[in-house]
Amino acid sequence: MELHGVQKWYGDLHVLQDIDLTVTRGEVVVVIGPSGSGKSTLCRTINRLETVDEGQILVDGKELPQEGKALAAHRADVGMVFQSFNLFAHKTILENVTLGPIKVRKMPKADAEALAKDLLERVGVAHQAAKYPAQLSGGQQQRVAIARALAMEPKVMLFDEPTSALDPEMIKEVLDVMVRLAQRGMTMIVVTHEMGFARTAANRVVFMADGQIVETADPESFFTNPQSDRAKDFLGKILKH
Amino acid sequence: MSLEAILDNLDEFFKAFGYTLFLFLVTAVASLILGTILVAMRVGPIAVLRVLGSVYVTLVRNTPLVLIFIFFHFAAPIIGINFKWVQVHIGTFDFTSAFATAFVALSLYTACFVCEGLRSGVNAVPMGQAEAARAIGLPFLGVMREVILPQAVRASVPPVASALIAMLKNTSVAGVFFLAEATATMRGLTNDYSSQRIGIFLCFAVGYIVLVEIVSMISLALERRWRIA
Numbered sequence: 001m002e003l004h005g006v007q008k009w010y011g012d013l014h015v016l017q018d019i020d021l022t023v024t025r026g027e028v029v030v031v032i033g034p035s036g037s038g039k040s041t042l043c044r045t046i047n048r049l050e051t052v053d054e055g056q057i058l059v060d061g062k063e064l065p066q067e068g069k070a071l072a073a074h075r076a077d078v079g080m081v082f083q084s085f086n087l088f089a090h091k092t093i094l095e096n097v098t099l100g101p102i103k104v105r106k107m108p109k110a111d112a113e114a115l116a117k118d119l120l121e122r123v124g125v126a127h128q129a130a131k132y133p134a135q136l137s138g139g140q141q142q143r144v145a146i147a148r149a150l151a152m153e154p155k156v157m158l159f160d161e162p163t164s165a166l167d168p169e170m171i172k173e174v175l176d177v178m179v180r181l182a183q184r185g186m187t188m189i190v191v192t193h194e195m196g197f198a199r200t201a202a203n204r205v206v207f208m209a210d211g212q213i214v215e216t217a218d219p220e221s222f223f224t225n226p227q228s229d230r231a232k233d234f235l236g237k238i239l240k241h
Numbered sequence: 242m243s244l245e246a247i248l249d250n251l252d253e254f255f256k257a258f259g260y261t262l263f264l265f266l267v268t269a270v271a272s273l274i275l276g277t278i279l280v281a282m283r284v285g286p287i288a289v290l291r292v293l294g295s296v297y298v299t300l301v302r303n304t305p306l307v308l309i310f311i312f313f314h315f316a317a318p319i320i321g322i323n324f325k326w327v328q329v330h331i332g333t334f335d336f337t338s339a340f341a342t343a344f345v346a347l348s349l350y351t352a353c354f355v356c357e358g359l360r361s362g363v364n365a366v367p368m369g370q371a372e373a374a375r376a377i378g379l380p381f382l383g384v385m386r387e388v389i390l391p392q393a394v395r396a397s398v399p400p401v402a403s404a405l406i407a408m409l410k411n412t413s414v415a416g417v418f419f420l421a422e423a424t425a426t427m428r429g430l431t432n433d434y435s436s437q438r439i440g441i442f443l444c445f446a447v448g449y450i451v452l453v454e455i456v457s458m459i460s461l462a463l464e465r466r467w468r469i470a
Binding site: 047049067068069072073074075076077078079080082084086087088089090099100103104145148149152 | 286367369370372373374375376377378379380383387388391392395
Protein backbone atom coordinates (compact mmCIF):
# COMPACT_ATOMS: atom_id res chain seq x y z
CA MET A 1 0.00 0.00 0.00
CA GLU A 2 1.35 3.37 -0.96
CA LEU A 3 0.49 6.97 -0.20
CA HIS A 4 2.02 9.61 -2.47
CA GLY A 5 1.93 13.32 -1.76
CA VAL A 6 -1.35 13.18 0.13
CA GLN A 7 -2.74 16.58 1.13
CA LYS A 8 -5.82 17.45 3.10
CA TRP A 9 -7.22 20.68 4.42
CA TYR A 10 -10.01 21.37 6.90
CA GLY A 11 -10.76 24.92 5.83
CA ASP A 12 -7.48 26.74 6.49
CA LEU A 13 -6.05 23.93 8.57
CA HIS A 14 -3.57 21.82 6.61
CA VAL A 15 -4.13 18.49 8.44
CA LEU A 16 -2.17 16.23 6.10
CA GLN A 17 0.90 17.76 4.47
CA ASP A 18 2.57 15.91 1.66
CA ILE A 19 2.30 12.44 3.18
CA ASP A 20 4.39 9.68 1.58
CA LEU A 21 4.15 6.26 3.14
CA THR A 22 4.60 2.72 1.84
CA VAL A 23 3.44 -0.30 3.78
CA THR A 24 4.39 -3.74 2.49
CA ARG A 25 2.51 -6.99 3.05
CA GLY A 26 2.88 -8.39 6.55
CA GLU A 27 4.35 -5.20 7.92
CA VAL A 28 3.20 -3.64 11.19
CA VAL A 29 3.46 0.14 11.12
CA VAL A 30 2.75 2.13 14.25
CA VAL A 31 1.86 5.79 13.86
CA ILE A 32 2.48 7.93 16.91
CA GLY A 33 2.45 11.62 17.60
CA PRO A 34 0.77 14.31 19.66
CA SER A 35 -3.00 14.92 19.53
CA GLY A 36 -4.07 16.81 16.46
CA SER A 37 -1.03 15.73 14.48
CA GLY A 38 -3.24 14.16 11.79
CA LYS A 39 -2.49 10.52 12.54
CA SER A 40 -6.14 9.48 12.93
CA THR A 41 -7.04 11.39 9.79
CA LEU A 42 -4.26 9.59 7.93
CA CYS A 43 -5.58 6.23 9.12
CA ARG A 44 -9.13 7.11 8.05
CA THR A 45 -8.10 8.24 4.56
CA ILE A 46 -6.92 4.71 3.77
CA ASN A 47 -10.48 3.40 3.63
CA ARG A 48 -11.79 6.75 2.54
CA LEU A 49 -13.79 7.57 5.65
CA GLU A 50 -11.95 10.83 5.03
CA THR A 51 -11.41 12.08 1.51
CA VAL A 52 -8.10 13.60 0.46
CA ASP A 53 -7.69 16.82 -1.48
CA GLU A 54 -4.54 15.92 -3.39
CA GLY A 55 -2.24 12.99 -3.88
CA GLN A 56 -2.65 9.30 -4.51
CA ILE A 57 -3.45 6.32 -2.36
CA LEU A 58 -2.64 3.00 -4.03
CA VAL A 59 -3.60 -0.41 -2.71
CA ASP A 60 -2.00 -3.35 -4.54
CA GLY A 61 -0.94 -0.84 -7.19
CA LYS A 62 -4.52 0.29 -7.84
CA GLU A 63 -5.83 3.71 -6.96
CA LEU A 64 -8.39 3.92 -4.16
CA PRO A 65 -11.92 3.94 -5.68
CA GLN A 66 -13.84 7.19 -5.25
CA GLU A 67 -17.31 5.86 -4.49
CA GLY A 68 -19.97 3.25 -5.12
CA LYS A 69 -19.51 -0.50 -5.38
CA ALA A 70 -15.75 -0.38 -5.96
CA LEU A 71 -15.26 1.66 -2.80
CA ALA A 72 -17.47 -0.69 -0.79
CA ALA A 73 -15.44 -3.64 -2.11
CA HIS A 74 -12.21 -1.89 -1.12
CA ARG A 75 -13.53 -1.22 2.38
CA ALA A 76 -14.50 -4.87 2.71
CA ASP A 77 -10.83 -5.76 2.22
CA VAL A 78 -9.60 -3.22 4.76
CA GLY A 79 -10.43 -3.96 8.39
CA MET A 80 -11.00 -0.96 10.63
CA VAL A 81 -11.01 -0.77 14.41
CA PHE A 82 -12.22 2.48 15.96
CA GLN A 83 -11.38 4.24 19.18
CA SER A 84 -15.02 4.11 20.26
CA PHE A 85 -15.56 0.47 19.13
CA ASN A 86 -18.74 1.34 17.17
CA LEU A 87 -20.30 -2.08 17.57
CA PHE A 88 -23.80 -2.15 16.10
CA ALA A 89 -25.86 -1.38 19.20
CA HIS A 90 -29.01 -3.18 18.08
CA LYS A 91 -27.32 -6.44 17.13
CA THR A 92 -25.94 -9.20 19.31
CA ILE A 93 -22.21 -9.83 19.49
CA LEU A 94 -22.59 -12.77 17.10
CA GLU A 95 -24.69 -10.71 14.66
CA ASN A 96 -22.12 -7.93 14.78
CA VAL A 97 -19.50 -10.34 13.48
CA THR A 98 -21.69 -12.18 10.96
CA LEU A 99 -23.26 -9.09 9.34
CA GLY A 100 -20.34 -8.40 6.99
CA PRO A 101 -19.75 -12.00 5.91
CA ILE A 102 -23.47 -12.55 5.26
CA LYS A 103 -24.41 -9.24 3.62
CA VAL A 104 -21.15 -8.32 1.89
CA ARG A 105 -19.39 -11.65 1.26
CA LYS A 106 -22.74 -13.48 0.68
CA MET A 107 -21.62 -16.30 2.93
CA PRO A 108 -24.34 -18.78 4.04
CA LYS A 109 -25.58 -17.96 7.55
CA ALA A 110 -24.37 -21.21 9.12
CA ASP A 111 -20.85 -20.76 7.73
CA ALA A 112 -20.73 -17.14 8.87
CA GLU A 113 -21.79 -18.15 12.37
CA ALA A 114 -19.14 -20.86 12.52
CA LEU A 115 -16.52 -18.35 11.38
CA ALA A 116 -17.76 -15.77 13.89
CA LYS A 117 -17.68 -18.23 16.79
CA ASP A 118 -14.18 -19.22 15.82
CA LEU A 119 -13.03 -15.58 15.76
CA LEU A 120 -14.81 -14.73 19.02
CA GLU A 121 -13.02 -17.71 20.54
CA ARG A 122 -9.71 -16.32 19.30
CA VAL A 123 -10.31 -12.93 20.92
CA GLY A 124 -11.67 -14.55 24.07
CA VAL A 125 -15.32 -13.43 24.10
CA ALA A 126 -17.06 -16.51 22.68
CA HIS A 127 -19.22 -16.94 25.79
CA GLN A 128 -20.71 -13.46 25.26
CA ALA A 129 -22.00 -14.17 21.74
CA ALA A 130 -25.71 -13.81 22.57
CA LYS A 131 -25.34 -10.52 24.47
CA TYR A 132 -25.67 -6.97 23.19
CA PRO A 133 -22.67 -4.61 22.98
CA ALA A 134 -23.84 -2.44 25.88
CA GLN A 135 -23.67 -5.47 28.19
CA LEU A 136 -19.92 -5.91 27.59
CA SER A 137 -16.94 -4.08 29.05
CA GLY A 138 -14.98 -1.73 26.81
CA GLY A 139 -12.14 -4.20 26.41
CA GLN A 140 -14.53 -6.96 25.41
CA GLN A 141 -16.31 -4.65 22.95
CA GLN A 142 -13.04 -3.69 21.34
CA ARG A 143 -12.04 -7.35 20.97
CA VAL A 144 -15.41 -8.03 19.34
CA ALA A 145 -14.73 -5.10 17.01
CA ILE A 146 -11.43 -6.73 16.04
CA ALA A 147 -13.25 -10.02 15.40
CA ARG A 148 -15.84 -8.17 13.31
CA ALA A 149 -13.08 -6.70 11.14
CA LEU A 150 -11.23 -10.04 10.87
CA ALA A 151 -14.42 -11.79 9.74
CA MET A 152 -14.05 -10.01 6.40
CA GLU A 153 -10.61 -11.61 5.95
CA PRO A 154 -9.03 -8.22 5.31
CA LYS A 155 -5.73 -7.69 3.53
CA VAL A 156 -4.82 -4.96 5.96
CA MET A 157 -6.10 -3.87 9.37
CA LEU A 158 -6.33 -0.24 10.46
CA PHE A 159 -6.43 0.54 14.16
CA ASP A 160 -7.43 4.10 15.06
CA GLU A 161 -6.38 4.55 18.69
CA PRO A 162 -7.93 1.23 19.69
CA THR A 163 -7.09 1.49 23.38
CA SER A 164 -7.55 5.21 24.02
CA ALA A 165 -11.09 4.81 25.38
CA LEU A 166 -10.24 1.89 27.66
CA ASP A 167 -9.50 1.51 31.34
CA PRO A 168 -5.86 0.58 31.99
CA GLU A 169 -6.59 -3.03 32.94
CA MET A 170 -8.50 -3.58 29.73
CA ILE A 171 -5.81 -2.17 27.49
CA LYS A 172 -3.66 -5.27 27.89
CA GLU A 173 -6.35 -7.70 26.74
CA VAL A 174 -6.81 -5.72 23.54
CA LEU A 175 -3.08 -5.29 22.93
CA ASP A 176 -2.54 -9.03 23.47
CA VAL A 177 -5.00 -9.76 20.68
CA MET A 178 -3.25 -7.24 18.44
CA VAL A 179 0.21 -8.64 19.18
CA ARG A 180 -0.98 -12.15 18.27
CA LEU A 181 -2.47 -10.78 15.09
CA ALA A 182 0.85 -9.14 14.21
CA GLN A 183 2.69 -12.39 14.88
CA ARG A 184 0.36 -14.17 12.48
CA GLY A 185 1.60 -11.90 9.72
CA MET A 186 -1.34 -9.50 9.37
CA THR A 187 -0.52 -6.21 7.68
CA MET A 188 -1.38 -3.56 10.25
CA ILE A 189 -1.40 0.20 10.54
CA VAL A 190 -1.85 1.17 14.16
CA VAL A 191 -2.41 4.68 15.44
CA THR A 192 -1.74 4.53 19.15
CA HIS A 193 -0.24 6.02 22.26
CA GLU A 194 0.87 2.60 23.50
CA MET A 195 4.65 2.78 23.28
CA GLY A 196 4.97 -0.73 24.69
CA PHE A 197 3.00 -2.10 21.76
CA ALA A 198 5.12 -0.10 19.33
CA ARG A 199 8.25 -1.61 20.83
CA THR A 200 7.12 -5.24 20.87
CA ALA A 201 5.06 -5.52 17.70
CA ALA A 202 6.01 -2.79 15.24
CA ASN A 203 8.34 -3.24 12.30
CA ARG A 204 8.39 0.50 11.84
CA VAL A 205 7.41 3.58 13.78
CA VAL A 206 6.08 6.63 11.96
CA PHE A 207 6.15 9.81 14.01
CA MET A 208 3.73 12.54 12.96
CA ALA A 209 3.44 16.13 14.12
CA ASP A 210 1.43 19.05 12.71
CA GLY A 211 0.18 17.06 9.74
CA GLN A 212 3.59 15.89 8.60
CA ILE A 213 5.57 12.68 8.89
CA VAL A 214 8.55 13.93 10.83
CA GLU A 215 10.44 10.72 11.33
CA THR A 216 10.31 7.07 10.31
CA ALA A 217 12.47 4.45 11.97
CA ASP A 218 12.53 0.97 13.41
CA PRO A 219 11.18 1.01 16.98
CA GLU A 220 14.45 0.35 18.73
CA SER A 221 16.33 3.24 17.18
CA PHE A 222 13.31 5.55 17.35
CA PHE A 223 12.86 5.11 21.08
CA THR A 224 16.55 5.06 22.01
CA ASN A 225 17.88 7.55 19.50
CA PRO A 226 15.21 9.81 17.96
CA GLN A 227 16.63 12.09 15.26
CA SER A 228 14.26 15.07 15.16
CA ASP A 229 13.82 17.59 17.95
CA ARG A 230 10.06 17.23 17.68
CA ALA A 231 10.28 13.49 18.39
CA LYS A 232 12.79 14.02 21.23
CA ASP A 233 10.44 16.54 22.79
CA PHE A 234 7.43 14.19 22.40
CA LEU A 235 9.24 11.15 23.82
CA GLY A 236 10.64 13.25 26.66
CA LYS A 237 7.10 14.19 27.65
CA ILE A 238 5.52 10.76 27.50
CA LEU A 239 8.36 8.55 28.71
CA LYS A 240 8.99 10.55 31.87
CA HIS A 241 6.40 8.64 33.93
CA MET B 242 -78.74 14.36 29.02
CA SER B 243 -80.29 11.97 26.57
CA LEU B 244 -78.34 9.59 24.34
CA GLU B 245 -81.25 8.46 22.16
CA ALA B 246 -79.68 10.05 19.12
CA ILE B 247 -76.66 7.77 19.40
CA LEU B 248 -78.51 4.68 20.64
CA ASP B 249 -81.04 4.87 17.78
CA ASN B 250 -78.22 5.32 15.26
CA LEU B 251 -75.58 2.99 16.67
CA ASP B 252 -74.93 1.36 13.31
CA GLU B 253 -74.33 4.76 11.75
CA PHE B 254 -72.07 5.72 14.67
CA PHE B 255 -69.90 2.65 14.29
CA LYS B 256 -69.87 2.86 10.52
CA ALA B 257 -68.66 6.47 10.76
CA PHE B 258 -65.76 5.45 12.99
CA GLY B 259 -65.21 2.50 10.65
CA TYR B 260 -64.47 4.94 7.83
CA THR B 261 -62.24 6.95 10.15
CA LEU B 262 -60.36 3.82 11.18
CA PHE B 263 -60.03 2.48 7.61
CA LEU B 264 -58.77 5.83 6.39
CA PHE B 265 -56.33 6.00 9.29
CA LEU B 266 -54.95 2.51 8.66
CA VAL B 267 -54.34 2.78 4.91
CA THR B 268 -52.94 6.30 5.29
CA ALA B 269 -50.64 5.15 8.10
CA VAL B 270 -49.19 2.40 5.90
CA ALA B 271 -48.76 4.69 2.88
CA SER B 272 -47.26 7.58 4.84
CA LEU B 273 -44.84 5.28 6.66
CA ILE B 274 -43.61 3.89 3.33
CA LEU B 275 -43.42 7.30 1.64
CA GLY B 276 -41.85 8.86 4.75
CA THR B 277 -39.13 6.19 4.77
CA ILE B 278 -38.37 6.81 1.08
CA LEU B 279 -38.24 10.57 1.75
CA VAL B 280 -35.86 10.21 4.69
CA ALA B 281 -33.57 7.93 2.66
CA MET B 282 -33.50 10.66 -0.01
CA ARG B 283 -32.82 13.39 2.55
CA VAL B 284 -29.90 11.68 4.29
CA GLY B 285 -28.57 9.88 1.21
CA PRO B 286 -25.40 10.55 -0.74
CA ILE B 287 -27.08 11.74 -3.96
CA ALA B 288 -27.35 15.54 -3.97
CA VAL B 289 -30.27 15.73 -6.44
CA LEU B 290 -32.39 13.40 -4.31
CA ARG B 291 -31.45 15.28 -1.13
CA VAL B 292 -32.69 18.52 -2.69
CA LEU B 293 -35.86 16.89 -4.05
CA GLY B 294 -36.60 15.41 -0.61
CA SER B 295 -36.16 18.72 1.20
CA VAL B 296 -38.18 20.63 -1.39
CA TYR B 297 -41.04 18.15 -1.11
CA VAL B 298 -41.07 18.27 2.70
CA THR B 299 -40.85 22.06 2.80
CA LEU B 300 -43.55 22.53 0.19
CA VAL B 301 -46.10 20.02 1.46
CA ARG B 302 -45.49 20.45 5.18
CA ASN B 303 -45.97 24.20 4.91
CA THR B 304 -49.28 23.88 3.10
CA PRO B 305 -52.47 23.67 5.17
CA LEU B 306 -54.04 20.22 4.89
CA VAL B 307 -57.36 21.71 3.75
CA LEU B 308 -55.59 23.29 0.78
CA ILE B 309 -54.19 19.90 -0.22
CA PHE B 310 -57.72 18.45 -0.04
CA ILE B 311 -59.05 21.35 -2.11
CA PHE B 312 -56.29 20.78 -4.65
CA PHE B 313 -57.15 17.10 -5.13
CA HIS B 314 -60.90 17.70 -5.19
CA PHE B 315 -61.13 20.75 -7.40
CA ALA B 316 -57.80 21.51 -9.11
CA ALA B 317 -56.36 18.09 -9.83
CA PRO B 318 -59.39 16.86 -11.86
CA ILE B 319 -58.88 19.80 -14.24
CA ILE B 320 -55.38 18.54 -15.07
CA GLY B 321 -56.67 14.99 -15.42
CA ILE B 322 -55.98 13.59 -11.95
CA ASN B 323 -59.10 12.13 -10.39
CA PHE B 324 -60.12 9.09 -8.40
CA LYS B 325 -63.54 8.43 -9.90
CA TRP B 326 -62.31 5.00 -11.01
CA VAL B 327 -62.05 3.86 -7.38
CA GLN B 328 -65.07 1.66 -6.65
CA VAL B 329 -64.37 -0.77 -3.83
CA HIS B 330 -67.22 -2.16 -1.74
CA ILE B 331 -66.54 -4.17 1.39
CA GLY B 332 -69.65 -5.15 3.34
CA THR B 333 -71.65 -1.98 3.87
CA PHE B 334 -68.60 0.22 3.31
CA ASP B 335 -68.17 2.04 0.00
CA PHE B 336 -64.70 3.20 -0.85
CA THR B 337 -65.05 5.62 -3.72
CA SER B 338 -63.56 8.84 -4.98
CA ALA B 339 -64.09 10.74 -1.68
CA PHE B 340 -62.22 8.08 0.27
CA ALA B 341 -59.41 7.73 -2.28
CA THR B 342 -58.90 11.49 -2.48
CA ALA B 343 -58.75 11.76 1.31
CA PHE B 344 -56.29 8.88 1.37
CA VAL B 345 -53.98 10.48 -1.19
CA ALA B 346 -54.12 13.97 0.35
CA LEU B 347 -53.57 12.73 3.90
CA SER B 348 -50.77 10.34 2.92
CA LEU B 349 -48.81 12.94 0.96
CA TYR B 350 -49.20 15.37 3.86
CA THR B 351 -48.47 12.98 6.73
CA ALA B 352 -45.41 11.48 4.97
CA CYS B 353 -43.57 14.80 5.58
CA PHE B 354 -44.04 14.53 9.32
CA VAL B 355 -43.13 10.84 9.32
CA CYS B 356 -40.00 11.71 7.31
CA GLU B 357 -38.96 14.41 9.77
CA GLY B 358 -39.70 12.15 12.75
CA LEU B 359 -37.54 9.42 11.23
CA ARG B 360 -34.85 11.97 10.42
CA SER B 361 -34.67 12.97 14.07
CA GLY B 362 -34.13 9.27 14.76
CA VAL B 363 -31.40 9.02 12.11
CA ASN B 364 -29.68 12.03 13.66
CA ALA B 365 -29.84 10.30 17.05
CA VAL B 366 -27.78 7.35 15.75
CA PRO B 367 -24.11 8.05 16.48
CA MET B 368 -21.95 8.78 13.41
CA GLY B 369 -19.67 5.89 14.33
CA GLN B 370 -22.42 3.37 13.59
CA ALA B 371 -22.55 4.43 9.95
CA GLU B 372 -18.75 4.57 9.73
CA ALA B 373 -18.42 1.05 11.11
CA ALA B 374 -21.06 -0.20 8.69
CA ARG B 375 -19.28 1.44 5.76
CA ALA B 376 -15.95 0.10 7.00
CA ILE B 377 -17.10 -3.52 6.63
CA GLY B 378 -18.03 -2.78 3.03
CA LEU B 379 -21.79 -2.25 3.15
CA PRO B 380 -23.09 0.01 0.37
CA PHE B 381 -25.34 2.98 1.26
CA LEU B 382 -28.61 1.02 1.13
CA GLY B 383 -27.09 -1.76 3.23
CA VAL B 384 -25.85 0.75 5.80
CA MET B 385 -29.35 2.25 5.99
CA ARG B 386 -31.25 -1.04 6.08
CA GLU B 387 -28.99 -3.03 8.40
CA VAL B 388 -27.64 -0.43 10.78
CA ILE B 389 -29.10 3.08 10.64
CA LEU B 390 -32.85 2.61 10.12
CA PRO B 391 -33.35 -0.16 12.72
CA GLN B 392 -31.81 2.11 15.35
CA ALA B 393 -33.40 5.27 13.96
CA VAL B 394 -36.85 3.66 14.04
CA ARG B 395 -36.48 2.95 17.76
CA ALA B 396 -35.48 6.52 18.47
CA SER B 397 -38.26 7.92 16.32
CA VAL B 398 -41.20 5.96 17.71
CA PRO B 399 -42.46 8.92 19.80
CA PRO B 400 -42.31 11.58 17.05
CA VAL B 401 -43.70 9.22 14.40
CA ALA B 402 -46.52 8.17 16.75
CA SER B 403 -47.31 11.87 17.24
CA ALA B 404 -47.45 12.35 13.48
CA LEU B 405 -49.84 9.39 13.16
CA ILE B 406 -52.03 10.60 16.02
CA ALA B 407 -52.24 14.03 14.40
CA MET B 408 -53.15 12.27 11.15
CA LEU B 409 -55.88 10.25 12.89
CA LYS B 410 -57.53 13.48 13.96
CA ASN B 411 -56.83 15.05 10.56
CA THR B 412 -59.06 12.39 8.99
CA SER B 413 -61.88 14.69 10.16
CA VAL B 414 -60.95 17.07 7.34
CA ALA B 415 -62.21 14.37 4.96
CA GLY B 416 -65.63 14.87 6.59
CA VAL B 417 -65.79 18.28 4.97
CA PHE B 418 -64.99 16.67 1.62
CA PHE B 419 -67.90 14.26 1.18
CA LEU B 420 -66.71 11.29 3.26
CA ALA B 421 -69.19 10.12 5.92
CA GLU B 422 -66.53 9.58 8.55
CA ALA B 423 -66.96 10.35 12.26
CA THR B 424 -66.93 14.14 12.21
CA ALA B 425 -69.29 14.44 9.22
CA THR B 426 -71.68 11.96 10.83
CA MET B 427 -71.55 13.83 14.11
CA ARG B 428 -72.52 17.03 12.33
CA GLY B 429 -75.39 15.24 10.64
CA LEU B 430 -76.68 13.90 13.96
CA THR B 431 -76.35 17.24 15.79
CA ASN B 432 -78.44 18.78 13.02
CA ASP B 433 -81.12 16.12 13.26
CA TYR B 434 -81.22 15.98 17.08
CA SER B 435 -80.46 19.55 18.07
CA SER B 436 -81.61 19.04 21.68
CA GLN B 437 -79.04 16.29 22.25
CA ARG B 438 -75.98 18.02 20.91
CA ILE B 439 -73.88 17.68 24.06
CA GLY B 440 -74.47 13.93 24.33
CA ILE B 441 -73.72 13.35 20.64
CA PHE B 442 -70.60 15.46 20.86
CA LEU B 443 -69.35 13.59 23.94
CA CYS B 444 -69.94 10.18 22.34
CA PHE B 445 -67.91 11.12 19.26
CA ALA B 446 -65.21 12.69 21.42
CA VAL B 447 -64.95 9.43 23.36
CA GLY B 448 -64.70 7.55 20.04
CA TYR B 449 -61.70 9.64 18.99
CA ILE B 450 -60.10 9.37 22.43
CA VAL B 451 -60.36 5.58 22.34
CA LEU B 452 -58.76 5.39 18.89
CA VAL B 453 -55.94 7.78 19.82
CA GLU B 454 -55.32 5.90 23.07
CA ILE B 455 -54.96 2.65 21.12
CA VAL B 456 -52.32 4.26 18.89
CA SER B 457 -50.51 5.68 21.95
CA MET B 458 -50.52 2.31 23.65
CA ILE B 459 -49.12 0.56 20.58
CA SER B 460 -46.42 3.23 20.42
CA LEU B 461 -45.53 2.74 24.09
CA ALA B 462 -45.42 -1.03 23.66
CA LEU B 463 -43.07 -0.69 20.66
CA GLU B 464 -40.87 1.73 22.57
CA ARG B 465 -40.50 -0.81 25.39
CA ARG B 466 -39.98 -3.76 23.10
CA TRP B 467 -37.37 -2.05 20.95
CA ARG B 468 -35.45 -0.51 23.81
CA ILE B 469 -31.79 -1.17 23.13
CA ALA B 470 -30.51 -3.80 25.55
